[in-house]
Structures are given as C-alpha cells and as structure tokens.
Amino acid sequence: MGSMFRSEEVALVQLFLPTAAAYTCVSRLGELGLVEFRDLNASVSAFQRRFVVDVRRCEELEKTFTFLQEEVRRAGLVLPPPEGRLPAPPPRDLLRIQEETERLAQELRDVRGNQQALRVQLHQLQLHAAVLGQGHGPQLAAAHTYAASERTPLLQAPGGPHQDLRVNFVAGAVEPHKAPALERLLWRACRGFLIASFRELEQPLEHPVTGEPATWMTFLISYWGEQIGQKIRKITDCFHCHIFPFLEQEEACHAALQQLQQQSQELREVLGETERFLSQVLGRVQQLLPPAQAQVHKMKAVYLALNQCSVSTTHKCLIAEVWCATQDLPALQEALRDSSTEEGVSAVAHRIPSREMPPTLIRTNRFTASFQGIVDAYGVGRYQEVNPAPYTIITFPFLFAVMFGDVGHGLLMFLFALAMVLAENRPAVKTAQNEIWQTFFGGRYLLLLMGLFSVYTGFIYNECFSRASSIFPSGWSVAAMANQSGWSDAFLAQHTMLTLDPNVTGVFLGPYPFGIDPIWSLAANHLSFLNSFKMKMSVILGVVHMAFGVVLGVFNHMHFGQRHRLLLETLPELTFLLGLFGYLVFLVIYKWLRVSATNAASAPSILIHFINMFLFSHSPTNRPLYPRQEVVQAMLVVLALAMVPVLLLGTPLHLLCRHRRRLRRPTGRKQEDKAGLLGLPDASVNGWGSDEEKAGGLEDEQEAELVPSEVFMHQAIHTIEFCLGCVSNTASYLRLWALSLAHAQLSEVLWAMVMRIGLGLGREVGVAAVVLVPIFAAFAVMTVAILLVMEGLSAFLHALRLHWVEFQNKFYSGTGYKLSPFTFAAADD
Numbered sequence: 001m002g003s004m005f006r007s008e009e010v011a012l013v014q015l016f017l018p019t020a021a022a023y024t025c026v027s028r029l030g031e032l033g034l035v036e037f038r039d040l041n042a043s044v045s046a047f048q049r050r051f052v053v054d055v056r057r058c059e060e061l062e063k064t065f066t067f068l069q070e071e072v073r074r075a076g077l078v079l080p081p082p083e084g085r086l087p088a089p090p091p092r093d094l095l096r097i098q099e100e101t102e103r104l105a106q107e108l109r110d111v112r113g114n115q116q117a118l119r120v121q122l123h124q125l126q127l128h129a130a131v132l133g134q135g136h137g138p139q140l141a142a143a144h145t146y147a148a149s150e151r152t153p154l155l156q157a158p159g160g161p162h163q164d165l166r167v168n169f170v171a172g173a174v175e176p177h178k179a180p181a182l183e184r185l186l187w188r189a190c191r192g193f194l195i196a197s198f199r200e201l202e203q204p205l206e207h208p209v210t211g212e213p214a215t216w217m218t219f220l221i222s223y224w225g226e227q228i229g230q231k232i233r234k235i236t237d238c239f240h241c242h243i244f245p246f247l248e249q250e251e252a253c254h255a256a257l258q259q260l261q262q263q264s265q266e267l268r269e270v271l272g273e274t275e276r277f278l279s280q281v282l283g284r285v286q287q288l289l290p291p292a293q294a295q296v297h298k299m300k301a302v303y304l305a306l307n308q309c310s311v312s313t314t315h316k317c318l319i320a321e322v323w324c325a326t327q328d329l330p331a332l333q334e335a336l337r338d339s340s341t342e343e344g345v346s347a348v349a350h351r352i353p354s355r356e357m358p359p360t361l362i363r364t365n366r367f368t369a370s371f372q373g374i375v376d377a378y379g380v381g382r383y384q385e386v387n388p389a390p391y392t393i394i395t396f397p398f399l400f401a402v403m404f405g406d407v408g409h410g411l412l413m414f415l416f417a418l419a420m421v422l423a424e425n426r427p428a429v430k431t432a433q434n435e436i437w438q439t440f441f442g443g444r445y446l447l448l449l450m451g452l453f454s455v456y457t458g459f460i461y462n463e464c465f466s467r468a469s470s471i472f473p474s475g476w477s478v479a480a481m482a483n484q485s486g487w488s489d490a491f492l493a494q495h496t497m498l499t500l501d502p503n504v505t506g507v508f509l510g511p512y513p514f515g516i517d518p519i520w521s522l523a524a525n526h527l528s529f530l531n532s533f534k535m536k537m538s539v540i541l542g543v544v545h546m547a548f549g550v551v552l553g554v555f556n557h558m559h560f561g562q563r564h565r566l567l568l569e570t571l572p573e574l575t576f577l578l579g580l581f582g583y584l585v586f587l588v589i590y591k592w593l594r595v596s597a598t599n600a601a602s603a604p605s606i607l608i609h610f611i612n613m614f615l616f617s618h619s620p621t622n623r624p625l626y627p628r629q630e631v632v633q634a635m636l637v638v639l640a641l642a643m644v645p646v647l648l649l650g651t652p653l654h655l656l657c658r659h660r661r662r663l664r665r666p667t668g669r670k671q672e673d674k675a676g677l678l679g680l681p682d683a684s685v686n687g688w689g690s691d692e693e694k695a696g697g698l699e700d701e702q703e704a705e706l707v708p709s710e711v712f713m714h715q716a717i718h719t720i721e722f723c724l725g726c727v728s729n730t731a732s733y734l735r736l737w738a739l740s741l742a743h744a745q746l747s748e749v750l751w752a753m754v755m756r757i758g759l760g761l762g763r764e765v766g767v768a769a770v771v772l773v774p775i776f777a778a779f780a781v782m783t784v785a786i787l788l789v790m791e792g793l794s795a796f797l798h799a800l801r802l803h804w805v806e807f808q809n810k811f812y813s814g815t816g817y818k819l820s821p822f823t824f825a826a827a828d829d
Helices: 022-032 052-074 093-133 137-151 176-189 226-238 250-306 326-343 369-378 389-404 407-422 435-442 444-461 478-485 489-494 518-522 526-559 564-594 606-615 629-663 667-678 691-695 700-704 708-732 735-759 765-810
Strands: 010-018 035-037 167-174 194-200 217-224 242-244 317-325 348-351
Touching: 010 022, 010 326, 022 250, 022 326, 052 093, 052 250, 093 167, 093 217, 093 242, 093 250, 167 176, 167 226, 176 194, 176 217, 176 226, 217 226, 317 326, 326 348, 369 389, 369 435, 369 444, 369 765, 389 407, 389 444, 389 526, 389 735, 389 765, 407 444, 407 765, 435 444, 518 526, 526 564, 526 708, 526 735, 526 765, 564 606, 564 629, 564 708, 606 629, 629 708, 708 765, 735 765
Parallel strands: none
Antiparallel strands: 010 317, 010 348, 035 317, 167 217, 167 242, 194 217
16 A cells, blocks of 8 residues: 555556557456556547447447346346456457357347237236126126117017117226226217226236236127227227127137136246246346456456557557556556567557646555545545645544534444444445445444544543543532532522532642543533633634644645745745734633633633734733733734735745746757756656646746736735635634534433433332333434434534635645546456
C-alpha cells in the first residue's frame, strides 16, 4: 500500500505492443489492474476504429446472454458465480462461445415456444369444457319457450319468408372486467333481439402467459337471424372473446366434455415432458452462462482498450500511452515480457515526459476507504498534494463525538459497527442489495471510530443516556453549603436542585479526576456551567483545526517548489488567523488559569475585550486581564491588517516579476532549459502547483498566456475568502457547542418524559415489571430512532461541513481526477 499522506508518483508510459501479442498483453494488464489507457484516437469515431467488428460481436453475444439470463430468472432459478478467476479467452475461442450460446438460445426459444403453444391449447380446452359445463342451456331453452308462448299468433300465418327461422347460439368466455361492456354493447347493437347469459367460473384457470390464476366469465347468447349473428361475432372478436361451438343436445354435450377431458389429460402429459426438457436446457444454461458471460465481458474490455491505441506506420505494432504508478513499473514490464515472449517479439515500455497533470492515485484498504471517500466527495485531490484523509481518520470522529458525546449512545453505535466488522467476510452480508444497509456497511469502520470517540467524550461530559455516573468520589461537599446556608426542610422540599457555589468555605474539595463532576447534574446552574465550558471549548478546537489546515499548506508549497508562498501566503495567513482568533484562545486559557472562584464575580469579560480590540477602545467597567493589554491588542490588529495587502499583492507581483525576467532571458538559454526539461525522467513530478503557477510555466506558449488581470483576480478572491472565512469559520465551529447542548437536552427530555414516568408508576415488584416492559421498549425505539439515527445523522453532516469548508479549503484544492486503471475486477466480482 502506498503512502496516504500524498498521492503516489504516476508516470506516463508508452507501450509498443506487437500486433500478434497485443491482445494477450492488454488482457494481462487487465488482470493486474495497474495502468490507465489514454485515448490516442479521440478524433476517430467509434465506428471507424480498428477493432469495432470484434466489439460488435461481443455486444451481440451480450444481448444473447441477457435473453438467457432473463429466461433463467423467469424460471425462478439463480445463476451461480463463476468458479475462480477466468482469464480473457483467446480471440479464436469467441467463435466457439458464440456457436454454443446461439445453439443453446435457439433451443431454449424452441422449447419455450412449444411450451407456450401447449399451454394455450390446454387453456382453450379448459375454457371450452368450462363453457359446456356451466349449464347455460336449460335456462335459455326455458326463456325461449316462454317467449314463444306469449308471441305465438292465434291464427297461423299461411307461410312467409321467416317461417324457417331458428334460434342460434354463440358460446364463449371473456375476461371479467370486459363482461359488462360486452353485454351493454350487444344489447344496443342488436336492439334486444338476443338473450345473453353470463356466469363467472367457480375455479380460476392458469393464465397461459403469466402462469398466474385468472378468473373468466362464460356466456351463452341466443339470437335469431343471420345479420344479428354477424354483429355478435364481430363484437365478440373486438372484445377478444374465446368462441366455442355449442351443442344443444345433452348427450352430445356430455360426449364433447369427455373428449375435452381426454385431450386435456394428453396435453398435460406432453406439457410435463416439455417442462422437464426445459429444465434440462436451463440447467445447461446455468453451467454455460456465468463463465461465458465473464469471459466475453473481459474480451470486450480488451478490444475497447485496443481501440484506444494507435497503429504504427509499419502496421506491425500498436502504440499505447498509459498512466502507471512508478512503483508498479517493474511489474508492468514483467507482465509485458511474459505475455509477448510466446510470439517471439517482446513488447516495449518506456517513460515519456508529459506536461499534462497526471491522475491521482491513493491506495486504500477496508479501514481507510470510507475516510478517503469523505475527502473525495468534496473533490479528488490534485496530483501529489497533501491528502486530508489520514488526519480525517482522527479529526472527523472526534468532532462528531464532541456533538454526540454520550457513553450509552456511543456504545450502541460502537457495538453495531463492531458487529458489521466481525461479519464483513460473510457472503450474505457482502451481497445484500438494500441501499441503506450498503451505506452503513461501507462506513462500518467510520461508525466504529465515531462510536468509540463518542464513548470517550461521553465520559468527559459524564453522560450515559443523559444520566451522570459517580465513577470517582465527587469533589464537592453539599453538606458545607447546607450547614452555612441554614436551609430548612421546607426549602429543600421545594427546591429539588440547588445552586453550586464554590465560594462557600469547604464546598469545593478538589477537581474531579476525569471529566465533569457528577454533582453538576443535580445543580440548578449546571446548564450555564456547561454552556460556558462547551462554547469556549468549541472556539479552541475550531482555531486549532483551522491553524492545522494552514500549516498543512506548507507541505504543499515545499513539495511543489513554491517557497515564495511560504512568505507571501502561509506566513500572512497564520499571522492573520493567530493574531486575531489565536489571541482569543489565549484570552480564554489565560482567564481559566488566572481567575479563581473568589474573584469570578468581578472577572473581566473576554467578549467585551475582543470587541474593544477591533474598535481600539476600552471599557472603564471591564478591567484588563494583564498589564498593557490594550497596547498588545492594538499591535495584533495592526499586524493582522498589514498582512492583508501582503496576501493580496505578494504572489501576483512575484509571478509578474519572474515572468518578465524570463521574457528578457536570451533565446539560447530558453532552448537549454527546454532540452533539460525533456531530459528529465518525468517532467510531471514537481510541476503542479496552483493555477498561477501553471499560468507561469516554462514554455513560451504558457509565458505568452500569462494574464496579469486573471492572476490578480484569483488572488483577490483567495484573500477575501480567507479573511472573511476566518471570522465566519470560527463562528461556524460554535455548532459543536450547539449540537452538543441539543443532544444532551433531547436525551434528558426523553428520559424525563418516558423512563422517569415509567419508574414512578408502580412500587410493587410485579406491577413495576409489567409496566416497565412497554415503557422500556418505547424508550429503546425512540432512543435508536431519534437520538442515534436522526441526531447521529445531524452530527455527521455538521462534522462533514466542518471538514469540507472550514478545514480542507485552507490547503486542499480538490481539482484533480482519479487514476481509473484498466482492470477486470468488476467482471470477476
């Protein structure tokens, strides 16, 4: 694993791959995952590249794989993962894989088609049998008899064109939601010259396509006349009804039912054999598909990488340019040598200079991946600038714990993260598809440290589910206050919480060994004490955190050879920050050390002193903390303000002066510098500073593009952002105090409104046990939902903001891009 404090050194390497061994070499590089290919054919469309035919063949195979995968999923089966890591197959094996896959897909299509046809036939037979067995006939016959008896004329007509009319029948089945509309349309279109009977099947039938149970409505329609019959048939066709022949004689109907049942039984046997053969075909698909899918995916990736290479003038080799970590160059050369020796011509790799900014490569492991992800979410760092991730491993959980400090809540979070860490190698845990679970599992080590640090700050605050614990003897003696104050029993009964006064003789016996004394949880003035403590602690932590960010910028300037920035940027920034807000921290600590409890009532106000410092004034009622304080404060303000023009004009003037000196340099000297630059093993190692530095590069084109207005504008924005940011960022760290207070008070309210009421309901053992079970369950659910999830997410977001805005912008630009190596790791997974 490379260094996390700075991205690894990355070199631009040119590869000469023999045409016969190019596929093998690139396949080997994909297995190792060491290099990122540059596209040397950016001006060529994807359809005009050398290996576009091979890529299309792989894509056609992937379409076939998708069809087979859907068929396996449709059958309720699961594809097993491929056994081991399969290499990319040789190009000659692509035809074999394609033939096997196409043959298997065609066989599966044929079997599926036969199965579907058999299911449709069986469904039609079942519907026909259901129509014949519903018993519409007797009712309709009775209806016709009754209708005929009413309308039969008393005198028989001597004969006419309608004397041969007979009643005809149409029987069929329709989906239930279409039946009302069908009945209304038949009645209106035929003007009532029909009698229709609709009945719902008692037993649902299996749908031939979806396989789900579906209900059907059977109908029997009687009518007179051929024209009405044509209308009925057209309407039923529009509603996609299933029409079957209807037999009026009961004997013929029973015979037809028996024949239908016999045909259904034969179709079921044939369908069973078809399904058994289908399961065999799907079994072969399960064996063939996973390895073939992984191999074809790798083969397509190899051809896509080869499409990024250019062809030499002799057409005997391919030329590729790749980014590779310097420490991986021996492994790269060995891989190329091993892959190309079988062809008789060895591949060649050598470093070439580059004026393009290399990609950023920071190797991570299970522990550091989540912290690096926090940094990369803000922006990927520029090449070889200081990486904030190692410091975030400590500062992020600590600032979170300052806002979330509670022993009980931190312990629950720690145990939850510890369970995920211990189970991280189980396949069921890794392959879980729930997005929320994946988020928690990916940050399990971050949660582990957040919970651990929360336990630590909980001991500092002496809070466990909002309750204080007496681990050590208290350093306060309330008995001395009671003896000297003369409190009566009635006064103590009315005042359950008393004000702690350290000025009373014998009350304060000494400091508590670790954290806050538990007696403060019973004091009436505990909130004002904790507010003062946490507010000042937040300011101290914020100033230290920001100053540390400015100091980290020194390592960037030293590494990139920008030593002038140490005097023109880092020193003014530190002077401005520490001269104003560092002095505020000094006043807080000085007051803690110099002012005792006896003279606390007359102690000067730090806030008033800090305001008077900027106004160059003094308050008669606010005495100074130390002699000649006003002179020191005035000098610090003047010094801080004097750093603003240095920060604003120093770097631009230096760049302009250096630019003019280079323009006056003789031409021969410039050529020597360029030759020396090209002779370097890698010209991109130390050549990437800020935007102004890149504008003032060594080449004539870059020198001609230096625009003074842009340089001054960039530096002015940086100066205004830093100076105003020092004020706003210091105030922003007060969120540590606010969130810590909110978490403690919310925990206190939850305890008082739930557990305290539950503990006071029952005094007997049995009653208390029955009452406390639901109350403790409600307390546990609300603790997890409100205090752990909601409050934890709030503290997490605030800690994230403090790192992104207040800390990282002091030294971290985040304008780079990651090294994306060509690898088969995704295909193997």
